[in-house]
Structure formats: structure tokens, C-alpha cells
Amino acid sequence: MVPANNYLALAAFLFGLGLAGVLVKRNMLVVFMCIELMLNAANLTFLAFARQSGNLNGHAIAFFVMAVAAAEAAVGLAIVIAVFRTRGTLNVDEVRTLKN
Amino acid sequence: MSDRAELVVFWIFAVPLIVSAIGVLTARNPVNAAMSLVVAFFFLAGIYVLLAAHLIAFLQVLVYAGAIMVLFLFVIMLLTTADDQFQRARFKLMQGFGIAGAAGVAAVVVTAVRDLGPMPMRMVGAEFGTLKAVGRLLFTTYVLPFEATSLLLLVAIVGAVVVAKQRI
Numbered sequence: 362m363v364p365a366n367n368y369l370a371l372a373a374f375l376f377g378l379g380l381a382g383v384l385v386k387r388n389m390l391v392v393f394m395c396i397e398l399m400l401n402a403a404n405l406t407f408l409a410f411a412r413q414s415g416n417l418n419g420h421a422i423a424f425f426v427m428a429v430a431a432a433e434a435a436v437g438l439a440i441v442i443a444v445f446r447t448r449g450t451l452n453v454d455e456v457r458t459l460k461n
Numbered sequence: 462m463s464d465r466a467e468l469v470v471f472w473i474f475a476v477p478l479i480v481s482a483i484g485v486l487t488a489r490n491p492v493n494a495a496m497s498l499v500v501a502f503f504f505l506a507g508i509y510v511l512l513a514a515h516l517i518a519f520l521q522v523l524v525y526a527g528a529i530m531v532l533f534l535f536v537i538m539l540l541t542t543a544d545d546q547f548q549r550a551r552f553k554l555m556q557g558f559g560i561a562g563a564a565g566v567a568a569v570v571v572t573a574v575r576d577l578g579p580m581p582m583r584m585v586g587a588e589f590g591t592l593k594a595v596g597r598l599l600f601t602t603y604v605l606p607f608e609a610t611s612l613l614l615l616v617a618i619v620g621a622v623v624v625a626k627q628r629i
Binding site: 362363364365366368369370371373375376377378379380381382384385386388390391393394395397398401404405408409411412413414415417418420421423424425427428430431432433434435438439440442443446451 | 613
């Protein structure tokens, strides 16, 4: 059996990549994709612990995470469209009305 | 499956997963990033099968690689902008801090996982993670959150239409 540590380390690495993308990328859509990557890393952690403890509750949580991710993608992309319509840009650095 | 074969299969899925996840970050074109993400989701589904999460692996391909990424591609198609929009800005100091911070978070968690010591997997029955087993759990213990999910999705649909539509 592959120990759970491998899966958890993989999930941590994936989460780190997603976090780096959220912090570094400027394209709003790519930032959203990186958020999906982080959600998937969380799912992988849930499933690894579910398998490690032989408990199915982790699978139910992963299912709900997926539903929340779908809702988040729908609303988030709608916001991206609305921002693009009013500002004409997808660059997160140029959307800063609240800064001053 | 023997231990060694399982470890080999794990790496067969894990290495392309990491490579395609890095591809999401390095791609200049958002379409390329989306395609890399689809590939990453497929390999992640393979990892889920290795974890005996058959239903979640199935949903991963169907919901993530299918529905959500098609939504992303539609929005990319709608909002095609000039490619040079993002190439103007140079590499900034804050981005270096961002990468360093993310690498720090990942390093801390990986170290913590390593310090836990080996956590062997428990033996599970053949029914573990199947549609039958997870479905029974969803419709008994988690029936209230399950129904709340339908409400959440309804609110998300209405919210998306209200936010994105110019005039209702």
C-alpha cells in the first residue's frame, strides 16, 4: 500500500502551486483556475484521510466541496464578465476602485 | 495490487499531475492554462481511483473536467482580449514574495506530513467508495446538507444570471 503521506504531500504541493498562481497571476480567469486547483488539493486531502481511516465521510465532504466549487465557478465567472463589461480588462492589477 | 506496482501507478499519475498544474501557471494564453487544468483534473481522477474513491473520480471527470472547464472555456471565448495586455507588466517584487510565500506554505505542510511518520492505509472492503456506499451515506447522514446543496446551486444560478446579465 502507498502510505497516506504520499497523497498528503502531493496535495500540499498542489495547494502550493494553486496559492502561487493566485498570488502571482494577473489574469482573472487564470486566478480562478488556480482556486479550482486549491479546492482539488483539499479534496485530495479529504479522500486520502478517508482511505487511511477507512471512513466514508470524507467522500461525502469531497462531494460537497465539488458542489460548492461549481457554484463558485458560476458566480465567479459572472463577476468576471461584469467586471470586464464595466472596465474592459481582465487584469487584476487594474481593478482597484476600493484602493483609495 | 502489490505495494510496488501501486507506488509505480501513483507516480505515473502524480508526475504528469504536477507537470500539468505547473503548466496552468506558466501558460501565457488562458486557453492553454484551461487545457492544462483539464489534463490535471484527469490525472487527479486517476489518483482518486487509486484511493478507492470511484464515485468522486467519476464526478471529477464529469463535473470538473466536463462542466466547470466548459464554463471556463466559454467565458475565455467571450472575453478574448489582446494578448499583450498581460505582457506589459514586468516581474515585480511582490510577485517574488507571492511565490516565496506559497513555497513556504507548501514546504511547511510537506514537512508536517513527513513528521507524522508513515500512515499505512487501512484495509477496506470492495464496496468502499462506490456509488452505492457513498450514495447511502449522502441520503442518510448527510441528507440535510445534500438538500441544502440544491438550494446553493439554485442561488448560484440566479446570482450568476443577475450579475452577468446587462438588463433583466
